[in-house]
Amino acid sequence: MCAACDHTIHRNSIHHGWSRDFAPVLSARPGARIHFECRDASDGQLTRGSTVSDVAGLDFGRINPVTGPVFVEGAQPGDVLKVTIHRFHPSGLGWTANIPGFGILADQFPDPALAVWTYDTTGQVPAAFGPGGRVPLKAMAGTIGVAPAEPGHHSIVPPRRVGGNMDIRDVGEGTVLYLPVEVDGALFSIGDAHAAQGDGEVCGTAIETAMDVELSLDLIKDRPLAAPRFTTAGPVSRHLDAAGYEVTLGIGPDLLTGVRESVARMIDLLADEHGLDPVDAYMLCSVCGDLRISEVVDQPNWVVSFYFPRIVFA
Incomplete structure (x- = not known):
């Protein structure tokens, strides 16, 4: 429980x-600090004892x-x-999974795969993966946003101009995120926490985990915003930089093809140098590798x- 929070x-x-x-579960004044209890991305379907069949x-x-959602008092479209x-x-x-039909290389990895992780809850000590690998951890929120103005029910999967499932690694502790308000009260919600994720989340999952979040909600009035933006509190890759990087390239006239390549x-490099099964290398890339x-x-x-x-292998 958060002693400094106004609501849970x-x-x-x-x-x-x-x-x-959606009916709000809480009405909060601007400036409120709120403790959110967030489930994992599978909604509890994948657990410590889960297997590939799950x-x-x-x-x-x-x-x-x-x-959520949280109704922020005074929030109006254009704020x-x-x-x-x-x-x-x-x-x-x-957990990290290769889910058939999902991910940037879904055509190359059609079969399900699963890695279940345990990790330290206090110091975010690197978590073990496969033959000797240890992944530096950095908590973040994958899905964070407000309700869109368009009527109807909208899928949780794609990101939107009002936020949603953006899966940005750097939306972590100390980050300040700005979201355009399109409906009265904003109707803010958050979930899909990750213990670690690479930029791109290339296989479609990171280290998906249940995780509580403390955050504050404030209003900036009459400041139209076309899309989300954010400010980080400091360096964003220090937890990964210590031993340098291996880098592979995709070069050509199509950016998506470059990403895939x-x-x-x-x-291929990780499988050759570290003896990883290709699907394990794919999931590991999703957890801690960065697309640029x-x-x-x-x-x-x-x-690309x-x-x-x-x-990871130092």
Whole structure:
């Protein structure tokens, strides 16, 4: 429990998807500090004892539950909701899965796979993976947003101009996120926490985990915002930088093809140098490897780079 918080929203107050018609579970004044209890992205379908067969049987109607929504008093369309993330409370248990049909290389990895993680809840000590690898941890919120103005029920899966399932690694402790308000009260929700994720989340999952979040909600009045933006509190990759990186490239006229090629080449490299099964290398890339667009000016070809932190196997 958060002694400094004004409110707590418990893990039974969830919804799947977005709608301006969802009834708020809390009405809060601007400036309120709120403790959110967030379920994992499978909504409890994957547990410590789960196997690959459980991945194949996932109920996608329960994927990515978010806690909320919160009605922010005075919020109106054209305002900005300022979200300050103060602290994460990790659960110590997580999972990474290759889900058939999902991920940037879904055509190359059609079969389900699963890795179950246990990790330290106090110091976020690196978690073990496979033959000798240890992944530096960094808690973050994958799905965080407000309700869209369009009527109806909207899928939780794609990100939107009002936030949602953005899966940005750097939306972590100390980050201040700004979201455009499109409905009265904003109707803010959060979930899909990760203990670690690479930029790109290339296989479609990170270290998915149940995790509580403390944050504050403030209003900036009459400041239209076209899309979310955020400010970080400091360096964003220090936990990965210590031993340098291996980097593979994709070069050509199509950025998405470049992404696929750079990831596939890193999978080949990890499998060759560290004896990983390719699907394990794919999941590991999703957890701690970073996609970067390195060059888009020397047409007709662009350069996409995939950075894998050497500290994992140091």
